[in-house]
Amino acid sequence: MIQLEKVSKRFEGKRVVTALDSVDLSITKGEMVSLVGASGSGKSTMLNLIGGLDTPSSGQITIDGERLSGLADDDLTRVRRDKIGFIFQFFNLLPTLTCVENVSLPLHLRGWSRKKAEARSRELLDLVKLGHRMEHQPDELSGGERQRVAIARALSINPPILLGDEPTGNLDSTTGAEILSLIHDVHRTMGSTILIVTHDRGVAESCQRTIRLKDGKIIGDERRSTAA
Amino acid sequence: MTLLRLISFQYVRKHKLRWLLTLAGIVLGVAVFVGMHTANQSVLRAFHQTIDRIAGTTQLQVSAGEAGFPEEALETVQNSPDIRVAVPVIEASVNPGRGNLLLLGVDMTGDRSLRDYDLENNNDDAIDDPLVFLAQPDSLLVTRIFANAYGLKIGDKLPMATMAGPRDFVVRGIMQSGGLASAFGGNLAVMDIYAAQKLLGRGRRFDRIDIAVREGVRVEDAQANLQKLLGTGYLVESPGARGQQFESTAQIYSLVSSITSMFALFVGMFLIYNTFEIAVSQRRSEIGILRALGATRSQIRTLFLGESVVAGLVGSVLGIAFGLLLARGIAAYVGTMLSEVYGVAQNVEDVAAEPWLLAAALFVGTLTSVLAALIPARDASRVDPVKALQKGKLQLIGQGENMRRRIGAIVLFALALGCMSMSYIRPLFYLGYLLAIMAAVLFAPTACNWVTRTLRPLMKWLRPVEGALAADSLIESPRRTSGTVTALMLSLALVIALGGVARSSYKSIQDWLVIALSPDLFVTTNESLTSRSFVFPPEIGDGIATIPGIDLVQMVRTVRINVRNTPVMLVCTDIASVARKIHLPPREGDPDTMYQEAAKGKGVIVSDNFALLRKYKLGDIIELPAPDGPLRMPILGIVIDYSDQQGSILLDRELYIKHWKDTTVNVFRVYLQNPTFEPSVRAKIQEMYGGRTRLFVFTNQDLRAYILKLTDQWFGLTYVQIAVAVLVAILGIVNTLTVSISDRKRELGVLQAVGGLRNQIRGTIWMEALAIGFTGLVLGLVVGAIQLYYTLEISRTDVAGLRLDYQYPINIAAVLLPVILGAAWISALGPAESAVRGSLVEALEYE
Structure with a gap:
């Protein structure tokens, strides 16, 4: 499902910083993987590259059989919108839109009709237990509720891959646990491939597989028989 | 620091x-x-x-308005004991086909003691003996600048259409650059005054007398004595004072x-x-x-x-x-x-x-x-x-602050309405104008918010994501937008006001043209209908009247005179015949008797703009500065007439000839027995006089087109203001969008992260720009309605004396919609590109 071959990412400035250094990685369909490492180890860079938000300096990334290198910006966007759902640490909801509108956003961008997009959004908000908050705006919600909306938005297109950048990083432990449980539910019921960047040991260990990064290289790849 | x-x-x-x-x-x-x-x-x-x-x-100049004065006045001046030199002058702007040339007609026998002609190559022989210069009436002195510009040298001929027919003038001297030769940008020619009289058809009249006083005599004393000697019909003043008339015009x-x-x-x-x-x-x-x-x-x-x-x-x-x-x-x-x-x-x-x-x-x-x-x-x-x-x-702007602004706007607007009711007190009128604009400025952020909130459903309906986000961006950040919208509002309000005045004037002038411009043909001395340098002798009019098919020839002499220190147009013609042909809409006075009485020389009829600007009422006595002394006439009627921007006074021709001793004519207004005679009568006039005098024949349509062209030029300012408004829109919108993109960096990043294509990102920026442009336009059109009221009032009472109907310039508003939206879209192109080209990762991390 996700394939990285000799992928490097260098940031050129006054001095060159290598964020990822010739990384090889393969994640199969339906796996739930955590990506851990100290700050600056390259985990967010890797997530951005897999998500098509950034392009590698060298190497090849293949997502669901589609090679990302050489794709034009709009083609990269199409891969992103058809195959990937994002969950961010700071939720990244649009403050002026209601929950339904936020969840509908990716659907509208794909040209769905208003009615169909709204119906799908309501269904997803029910799924994340926010049926009572449909018309609320993000600043009227708690942190956990906002992240639920973000998850509903990520699921709106039914993507084969879900990428989470510290999805529980901005939440208290109880709410974090609820969100993690929700992500596991999604994994179980939808069979999505999930990659989560996290500092939280509990979150990392709840995944089937944990990849450890240090100085832009993979230094560990631990598989568990069952997820928590 | x-x-x-x-x-x-x-x-x-x-x-x-x-x-x-x-x-x-x-x-x-x-x-x-x-x-x-x-x-x-x-x-x-x-x-x-x-x-x-x-x-x-020259220390003093004697003049008697544009019509000049008879030659006899020169003798009176020269006999004054205070005067050392007194020389006659004719000064006219002519166009010999090579741009405007200032023609100075002087008497060489005395003029050189006042003016230094400074001829090249010590060629002063040409004028050393003035009699030689006089003996050759085709003599011309030109400046080095003029000679160079047109490749003239001594002995070359310069053809000119004169009132005595086409003539060749011979360059007999070239003045060195500097001093006199640099007057009028160097486009100056000097000729003998009697030759100038013939060329311009002035008869035996001068424009002015230039004077140097005797040694030991104070200029002020000489001025006072001369004024007393000549009477109030003449003006004795220093050369510098002449500029005042122009300043008043400007x-x-x-x-x-x-x-x-x-x-x-x-x-x-x-x-x-x-x-x-x-x-x-x-x-x-x-x-x-x-x-x-x-x-x-x-x-x-x-x-x-x-x-x-x-x-x-x-x-x-x-x-x-x-x-x-x-x-x-x-x-x-x-x-x-x-x-x-x-x-x-x-x-x-x-x-x-x-x-x-x-x-x-x-x-x-x-x-x-x-x-x-x-x-x-x-x-x-x-x-x-x-x-x-x-x-x-x-x-965001605090609710309290917004409320204070709204209350302030309402209070200022109420005060402006109060001032409007007392607009006869001019300072209060202008204060009201200022207060109304200030009220609009204070209310602009609120109105801007209302308009964008109203627009949101439409924008969302058009583009669910791009439209809603663009509208929200405006609604959520009023500070970012309100300054630009206010600037655009003010700029467009001025466009509407100027456009409205232009529209109303155009309509009024067109209506007036239908009534006032009834003659079928106009015979003039100049292609430029406003130039009064050349004049006809009245005999030409008598000759034209004999042409078969002509019903009536009206002789019109127009001269600019000073009334209450302002130059106004004195229109002198046979009022009895005017009454038969033209019925100018009366503002005050009985339309039948006013013409009858004026035709008998019992008074004058004035234009409405003259009465308004100079504060005259029906029955008031007006003092006309005639060379033989002030002519006091009652105002018999006030009519709508746009012949002159400063106002016009209609006087019977006989009375004019009697007091000004001037029989010359500027225009013959020719009425035909049948309009179909027009080509044949026109050809006949050309045949009779074309080779003998300087003469141009215009049809009624030619003249209408000419007047409307002049009117258009006056309102060229509207187009300049539209250009300024477009510039304001572009500057303001680029500014607002640059910041908007910076503020919305993360939002735009999210949009791209969840699948927004570049064109969709561009779309939201474009829609934001269009919404700003549209909001500015809506507010500008509303405030423009208020601004138009004040501009019409200023135009009526303080500038042109024109009582114009309030006509909202719908055509200009219709033009502004695509122009401003187009400018808004163009403004958004650069910012939209910068929005789609930034780093997505950086955008998502942006705080």
Whole structure:
């Protein structure tokens, strides 16, 4: 499902910083993987590259059989919108839109009709237990509720891959646990491939597989028989 | 100063584009201010220079209005014991087919003691014996500039169409550059005065007498004695005083220039205000850090005001440079207009601003910048350091502040209405105007919010994501948008006002043309219908009247005279025949008796604009300065007549001839028995007189087209103002969008992250720009309706005396919709590209 071959990412400035250094990685369909490492180890860079938000300096990334290198910006966007759902640490909801509108956003961008997009959004908000908050705006919600909306938005297109950048990083432990449980539910019921960047040991260990990064290289790849 | 260097300079370096846009606001205002005033000054200076250079050592001049005076007056002046030299002069602007030429007719026997002709190659022989010069009536002296421009040398011939038919004049001397030869930009020719009389058809009349007083006699005494000797029909004055008439003529331009440049500065002020408000919003965390580190509120305020002073100075210097460039174009336009409409001789060769104007521009530009920054600087000083250092969305205009603005707007508007009811007290009228505009400015942010909220459903319906986000961006950040919208609103309001006046005038003039312009043919001495340099003898009119098919020939003499120190047009014709053919709409007086009485020479009929501007009423006695003494006549009627912008007075021709002793004619108005005779009668007139005199025949349609063309030129300012509005829209919208994109960096990043294509991102920026343009347009159209009312009132009472109907310029409004939306879209192109080209990762991490 996700394939990285000799992928490097260098940031050129006054001095060159290598964020990822010739990384090889393969994640199969339906796996739930955590990506851990100290700050600056390259985990967010890797997530951005897999998500098509950034392009590698060298190497090849293949997502669901589609090679990302050489794709034009709009083609990269199409891969992103058809195959990937994002969950961010700071939720990244649009403050002026209601929950339904936020969840509908990716659907509208794909040209769905208003009615169909709204119906799908309501269904997803029910799924994340926010049926009572449909018309609320993000600043009227708690942190956990906002992240639920973000998850509903990520699921709106039914993507084969879900990428989470510290999805529980901005939440208290109880709410974090609820969100993690929700992500596991999604994994179980939808069979999505999930990659989560996290500092939280509990979150990392709840995944089937944990990849450890240090100085832009993979230094560990631990598989568990069952997820928590 | 240290803070300015450490903080502000670094900020400017990082945000060069935004600062360029701030400067553009000042540059715009100062450039219009400098451009318009420099152009006016240059035109006035050119006129004064022409007077001074032609005057030579002349100490006093005798004149009797545009019609001149009979030759006998010269003898009276020369016999005065105070006078050393008194020489007659004829001065006229002619066009020998090579641009305008100022023709000076002088009497060489005495003139050289007043003027130095400074001929080249010591060729003064040509005029050393004036009798030789006189004996050759085709003699002409030209300047080196004119000779060079047209490749003339001594002995060359210069053909001219004169009132005695086509004549060749011979260049008998070339004046060296400088002094007299530099008058009228060097486009000057001198000829014998009697030859000039023939050329121009002036009969035995002079335009003026130039005088030098005897040694030991005070000029003031000589002036007083001469005035007494000649009577009040003549004007004895120093050459410098002649400029006053021109200044009065140019006054209307000064007023329009002042209003336009003040408006430009006001609009510029909002662009600057907008930029500073945005800067304060953007730099909240920086301000918070400074405050946390110990900066006082006053230091923060001083920091922002210091930035505004620097921006003001730099912008003003650039504005002055642009203004001087702009002045060249405006001076040429104003100069041409004054020559065309008033036939006033001047040639703008040197466009330069007075030092005081440059200093004033620098001061006004800087002051505008500081005033614009006052509120943002105050806001900056009030930033709470704790809140500023917390992450969160940008500060919005507080509800309380918004409420205060609304209440302020309502109070000001109520006061403006109060002033309107007492508009007969002019200072109160102008105060009301100012209050109404201030009320609109205060209400603009609220109105802007209402319009965008109303637009949101439509925008969302058009594009669910792009439209909703664009509308929300405007609704959520009023500070970012309201300055631009206000600037655009003010600018467009002026367009509507000028367009409205143009539309109303055009309509009124067209209606008037239908009534007043009833003759089938017009026979004139000049292609330019307003030029009165050449005149016909009345015999030509008698001759034309004998042509078969002609019903009536009206002889019209128009001369400009001074009434209450303002030049107005005296129209002299056979009023009895006018009454038979034309019925000008009466404003006051009985339409039947006013013409009958005026035809008997018992009074005059005046135009409505004259009565309004000079405060005359029906029955008032008006004093006309005739050469044989003031002619006091009652006003028998007030009619609608647009023949002259300063107003016109209709006098019976017989009375004019009696008091002015002038039988000449400017125009023969020819009525045909049948309109189908037009081509044959026209051909016959040309056949009879074409080779014998200088004569042009215009049809009714030609004249209508000519008048409407002149009217169009007057309102060329509307188009200039549209251009300014477009510039304001572009500057303001680029500024707002640049900041909007910076503020919405994360939002746009999210949009791309969840699948927004580049065109969808561009779409939201374009829609935001279109919404700003549309909102500015809606508010501009509304405030324009108020501005139009005041402009019509100013035009009626203080400028032109025109009672114009209130007609909203729907056509201009219709044109503005695509123009402003187009400008808004063009403004959005650059910002939209920058929005789609930024790093997505950075955008998502942006705080």
